[in-house]
Amino acid sequence: MANAAQKAHAAPESRGTPLIEMRDMSIAFGGIKAVDHATVDLYPGEVMGLLGHNGAGKSTLIKILSGAYRRDHGQIFINGEEVTINNPRDAKALGIETIYQTLALADNVDAAANLYLGRELKTRFGTLDDVAMEAECRKVMHRLNPNFRRFKEPVMKLSGGQRQSVAIARAIHFNARILIMDEPTAALGPQETAQVGELIKQLKAEGIGIFLISHDLHDVFDLADRLAVMKNGKVVGTAKTSDVDHDEVLGMIIAGKCPPGAIPGPGALSMAN
Amino acid sequence: MNSYPWPFKLIENYAKANNVPIPAGVENPDGAAICMAAEKVVRCSEGLIYYTGYSVPVIVALTVGLAMTFIATRTPFGRYVYAIGGNPEASELAGIDTKMMIVKVFALMGALVGISSIISSARLNAATNALGLFNELYVIAAAVIGGTSLAGGVGTIYGAMLGALLMQSIISGMSLLNLPTAYQSIVVGVVLVIAVWLDQLYSRRVN
Numbered sequence: 001m002a003n004a005a006q007k008a009h010a011a012p013e014s015r016g017t018p019l020i021e022m023r024d025m026s027i028a029f030g031g032i033k034a035v036d037h038a039t040v041d042l043y044p045g046e047v048m049g050l051l052g053h054n055g056a057g058k059s060t061l062i063k064i065l066s067g068a069y070r071r072d073h074g075q076i077f078i079n080g081e082e083v084t085i086n087n088p089r090d091a092k093a094l095g096i097e098t099i100y101q102t103l104a105l106a107d108n109v110d111a112a113a114n115l116y117l118g119r120e121l122k123t124r125f126g127t128l129d130d131v132a133m134e135a136e137c138r139k140v141m142h143r144l145n146p147n148f149r150r151f152k153e154p155v156m157k158l159s160g161g162q163r164q165s166v167a168i169a170r171a172i173h174f175n176a177r178i179l180i181m182d183e184p185t186a187a188l189g190p191q192e193t194a195q196v197g198e199l200i201k202q203l204k205a206e207g208i209g210i211f212l213i214s215h216d217l218h219d220v221f222d223l224a225d226r227l228a229v230m231k232n233g234k235v236v237g238t239a240k241t242s243d244v245d246h247d248e249v250l251g252m253i254i255a256g257k258c259p260p261g262a263i264p265g266p267g268a269l270s271m272a273n
Numbered sequence: 274m275n276s277y278p279w280p281f282k283l284i285e286n287y288a289k290a291n292n293v294p295i296p297a298g299v300e301n302p303d304g305a306a307i308c309m310a311a312e313k314v315v316r317c318s319e320g321l322i323y324y325t326g327y328s329v330p331v332i333v334a335l336t337v338g339l340a341m342t343f344i345a346t347r348t349p350f351g352r353y354v355y356a357i358g359g360n361p362e363a364s365e366l367a368g369i370d371t372k373m374m375i376v377k378v379f380a381l382m383g384a385l386v387g388i389s390s391i392i393s394s395a396r397l398n399a400a401t402n403a404l405g406l407f408n409e410l411y412v413i414a415a416a417v418i419g420g421t422s423l424a425g426g427v428g429t430i431y432g433a434m435l436g437a438l439l440m441q442s443i444i445s446g447m448s449l450l451n452l453p454t455a456y457q458s459i460v461v462g463v464v465l466v467i468a469v470w471l472d473q474l475y476s477r478r479v480n
Binding site (some may be wrong): 074085088089092098100102104105106107108109113114117118119120122124126127128170203 | 348353355363367370
């Protein structure tokens with residue numbers, strides 16, 4: 001077992017410095033330790049699946065990375081250099097884009113305004129260039145959702161899938177280096193889900209690192225290169241998707257039992273149990 | 274634009290008080306005096322035309338309205354104000370410095386209140402430290418009548434201005450009708466409640 005673990009551990013090392021490394025992250029809300037000394041890393045062109053129960057701390061962990069929460073403890077390294085992320089603006093400046101579970105759309109403005117929210121295109125007088133923004137928005141949305149026509153309506157009037165494609169469009173439109181997807185296919189039909197899968201493969205080929213949070217094991221096994229399982233805020237273990245099977249991953253999620261193919265983390269059940 | 278002749282009754286009183294002769298006229302069959310003014314038969318005091326010029330506060334209000342409409346619809350600042358009204362958390366996550374934006378919005382409101390207090394004190398030729406006190410209710414009512422949502426993120430400048438016009442028409446009208454102040458407050462309150470109810474009804478239908 002130690003052998004297998006070493007092998008799995010040795011493989012990423014050979015690929016050089018990780019694109020992102022979150023080391024020893026902790027955050028507590030009141031007395032609840034939402035994330036408890038968790039360490040995850042991500043390499044360029046890799047999809048890292050984050051799995052775990054509801055409330056296991058996956059979303060909280062990536063919200064630290066995207067700047068929505070401030071960490072209590074821990075360090076974040078991008079390409080080996082330590083960075084400070086205190087708010088979403090810092091994260092965006094570092095090329096970290098996020099698709100939130102709640103989508104985080106301003107419901108009362110239209111798709112183009114949401115796409116460029118915080119980064120509006122301006123005319124030379126400093127006013128909003130709505131024409132250019134809508135034209136760009138049409139291009140991006142055409143790539144993601146060719147049937148989308150409702151550019152003039154506030155996004156609250158759109159369907160769940162359409163809203164989701166607006167959120168995805170916003171994340172991929174600004175040349176992200178690191179993409180965080182928190183249940184990106186939750187509101188999508190089978191066809192759109194397949195499209196998002198294609199998109200992930202395409203982005204991966206461009207060398208973008210992707211954190212994929214999902215409850216769907218099939219999705220994770222299809223799309224992710226490695227996976228990390230969290231339980232009660234702690235990392236149970238990380239593994240290459242090729243080294244573990246569905247049942248072993250379920251065991252990690254439910255019982256915190258680390259299979260031989262995975263590198264155990266602080267949250268793994270000790271062997272004595 | 275907003276320069277108009279005085280109403281005939283007003284100018285009749287003014288002429289009497291200041292010993293301005295009213296042009297002589299002939300009598301109508303029903304007894305009212307008829308005057309000639311520029312080849313036209315008019316009622317007597319209209320023969321005496323008196324303009325007081327432009328009303329500067331109206332011009333100021335229209336200018337401010339145009340400027341604010343520009344800020345609200347054509348600038349990133351206005352876009353952020355709407356976005357924060359719609360979903361403050363999403364706006365923060367989108368990279369807008371929401372705390373700074375709220376400070377700026379309050380500063381802008383302070384500047385606008387400054388303009389209105391200049392007009393108010395110029396009109397009364399006197400100022401107290403409680404000049405605009407108790408106007409808040411009228412202001413909120415005007416904004417809601419004009420289509421501003423109390424939940425945030427919806428509304429227009431010209432809507433609020435039309436709302437203010439309507440609100441002030443109601444209040445001035447009630448004063449001219451000699452309605453007691455207590456009843457005036459009741460009417461204002463009822464109008465506000467109806468406006469808020471319609472706003473709720475509308476937003477429920479939208480969702």
